[in-house]
Amino acid sequence: MPNRFVRKLENFEKLPKTDRQAIVDVCQNIRKVAARNVMLEPGDWSYLFVSGLACRYQMLEDGTRQITDFIVPGDLCNGYSVLPDSGICSLSQCSVAYIPRDRLAQVMERHPRISRAFWRLAVAEATILRAWTANIGGRPADKRVAHLLCELCHRLCAPDDPGSNSCTLPLSQVDLADATALSPVHINRVLGRLRERKLVGLQRRSITVEDLRRLMAFGQFNGAYLHDVGAPA
Amino acid sequence: MPNRFVRKLENFEKLPKTDRQAIVDVCQNIRKVAARNVMLEPGDWSYLFVSGLACRYQMLEDGTRQITDFIVPGDLCNGYSVLPDSGICSLSQCSVAYIPRDRLAQVMERHPRISRAFWRLAVAEATILRAWTANIGGRPADKRVAHLLCELCHRLCAPDDPGSNSCTLPLSQVDLADATALSPVHINRVLGRLRERKLVGLQRRSITVEDLRRLMAFGQFNGAYLHDVGAPA
DNA sequence: CGAAAGGTTGAAACTTCTCAAGCAGGGTGG
DNA sequence: CCACCCTGCTTGAGAAGTTTCAACCTTTCG
Numbered sequence: 446m447p448n449r450f451v452r453k454l455e456n457f458e459k460l461p462k463t464d465r466q467a468i469v470d471v472c473q474n475i476r477k478v479a480a481r482n483v484m485l486e487p488g489d490w491s492y493l494f495v496s497g498l499a500c501r502y503q504m505l506e507d508g509t510r511q512i513t514d515f516i517v518p519g520d521l522c523n524g525y526s527v528l529p530d531s532g533i534c535s536l537s538q539c540s541v542a543y544i545p546r547d548r549l550a551q552v553m554e555r556h557p558r559i560s561r562a563f564w565r566l567a568v569a570e571a572t573i574l575r576a577w578t579a580n581i582g583g584r585p586a587d588k589r590v591a592h593l594l595c596e597l598c599h600r601l602c603a604p605d606d607p608g609s610n611s612c613t614l615p616l617s618q619v620d621l622a623d624a625t626a627l628s629p630v631h632i633n634r635v636l637g638r639l640r641e642r643k644l645v646g647l648q649r650r651s652i653t654v655e656d657l658r659r660l661m662a663f664g665q666f667n668g669a670y671l672h673d674v675g676a677p678a
Numbered sequence: 679m680p681n682r683f684v685r686k687l688e689n690f691e692k693l694p695k696t697d698r699q700a701i702v703d704v705c706q707n708i709r710k711v712a713a714r715n716v717m718l719e720p721g722d723w724s725y726l727f728v729s730g731l732a733c734r735y736q737m738l739e740d741g742t743r744q745i746t747d748f749i750v751p752g753d754l755c756n757g758y759s760v761l762p763d764s765g766i767c768s769l770s771q772c773s774v775a776y777i778p779r780d781r782l783a784q785v786m787e788r789h790p791r792i793s794r795a796f797w798r799l800a801v802a803e804a805t806i807l808r809a810w811t812a813n814i815g816g817r818p819a820d821k822r823v824a825h826l827l828c829e830l831c832h833r834l835c836a837p838d839d840p841g842s843n844s845c846t847l848p849l850s851q852v853d854l855a856d857a858t859a860l861s862p863v864h865i866n867r868v869l870g871r872l873r874e875r876k877l878v879g880l881q882r883r884s885i886t887v888e889d890l891r892r893l894m895a896f897g898q899f900n901g902a903y904l905h906d907v908g909a910p911a
Numbered sequence: 912c913g914a915a916a917g918g919t920t921g922a923a924a925c926t927t928c929t930c931a932a933g934c935a936g937g938g939t940g941g
Numbered sequence: 942c943c944a945c946c947c948t949g950c951t952t953g954a955g956a957a958g959t960t961t962c963a964a965c966c967t968t969t970c971g
Contacts, residue, residue, distance in 0.1 A: 503808065505816040506898045513808035525801055528903050531808075553794050560793035561786050567800035568758055574807040575736065575746035575764075581815050582859030583738040586927075617949065626815030628928050633951060649936070649949065665739045670761050819959075850917065861960050866919065882917065882968065 449519040450493055457565035464556045471552055472542040484533045490543050491523040497539025498601060498615055504530040512624035514574060517600045537615035569672040576670045581626050587635050589625050591664025598654050599668050613653045682752040683726055690798035697789045704785055705775040717766045723776050724756040730772030731834060731848055737763040745857035747807060750833045770848035802905040809903045814859050820868050822858050824897025831887050832901050846886045
């Protein structure tokens with residue numbers, strides 16, 4: 446199950462078998478979390494997401510919820526940066542490996558390579574966050590939405606079906622609005638236009654990317670910044 | 679000189695003297711970079727910023743420049759995430775320690791604690807990036823500008839003068855526009871209003887925060903997310 | 912001295928938001 | 942099984958915030 450995490454780490458740092466095993470060992474305590482559940486980032490546990498989709502968000506002073514990033518299988522959430530008014534919310538049903546904080550520290554102590562891989566991974570994730578900022582700050586609504594959907598497809602769907610040109614995302618329109626910093630009403634209109642062009646399909650609580658390649662062109666999406674994190678094996 | 683970096687790392691992980699020394703040793707090759715210089719993130723070097731202010735940016739398809747974060751003394755830029763259309767630009771004169779990539783790898787190999795501290799630091803920086811997203815996505819222009827200025831003051835000025843209530847930032851209005859995702863014209867008007875309220879002062883290529891405490895209240899700034907990185911010793 | 916860069920100001924245009932009302936589906940209790 | 946409610950989606954119209962265009966000014970620099 447945590448293979449995907451190991452695979453991701455090995456994008457950065459080839460790990461000897463003992464290191465890989467150490468990671469697998471530490472990920473035994475897996476639990477299911479229902480969709481639409483707020484998961485407080487706890488002080489003593491780290492989360493390794495095994496399946497499902499979640500998002501990190503921040504509440505602003507005026508009651509707005511800003512989603513700051515999505516969490517996909519193979520992502521590690523260490524509760525170090527617990528802030529008031531921020532949290533993690535599952536969007537679909539997720540399974541999550543709960544890792545005691547001190548065991549993780551122990552593993553890093555004993556396997557320096559893992560520490561370094563963690564660092565590289567964190568740096569790569571920062572690149573994704575910057576692309577998010579650029580997307581929200583710089584692109585008009587329709588391309589912004591398209592770009593975000595493309596990112597999610599790549600991070601979420603690609604590993605299971607590399608050549609896939611379509612992918613269903615468990616997002617409500619309000620979720621998308623909070624992620625793109627647009628109003629739900631506007632999101633609805635933008636999605637309507639994307640649907641007219643047969644780029645996406647809309648369901649009650651999910652959005653299907655029908656033609657990923659054309660959507661990428663439309664949203665000027667270049668996946669280089671994903672740094673192959675989560676790419677097919 | 680790199681003391682500030684060590685100090686930052688030790689926010690996360692107490693380092694033995696040998697580790698601290700290893701970092702200092704690796705930071706000997708210091709060069710000056712003039713203001714307004716594009717510094718390509720090179721493949722073989724890491725940069726440790728010692729003094730000055732720089733920014734990371736990303737060019738978008740329509741020619742917009744989006745600044746995604748600021749780089750302050752004590753920040754480490756490892757060129758791993760070199761992307762097309764993104765780069766680093768000095769805003770003031772900077773001094774930068776150039777560190778050969780392989781030496782840094784070596785240091786991490788020999789000093790596992792340093793790797794772990796690097797990881798923690800990268801995670802903390804991600805928190806700052808998320809706050810940036812939330813700021814751009816969620817706040818109206820005036821508060822957004824105020825918030826950004828507050829962040830910069832905290833990261834840039836505080837270490838030198840903890841209790842300071844004012845601080846001069848080497849930013850042109852266009853820089854601020856690119857950082858906040860607002861047009862230069864609008865930035866100009868917003869700054870005009872902040873000046874009327876005696877919150878900031880405007881110079882030709884710099885902005886002075888005159889009353890940081892009031893500006894923080896106005897921009898609803900809570901520095902918790904800075905995670906004490908760069909905080910006074 | 913001229914040119915370039917940064918800043919200032921006004922007016923019109925545009926994107927996006929808000930408010931408001933209405934519809935559809937899915938689950939629940941009667 | 943139906944009525945109901947709740948959530949999520951849809952649509953229209955007016956309002957707001959922000960952008961664009963354009964002109965002009967000021968300072969710096971070559």
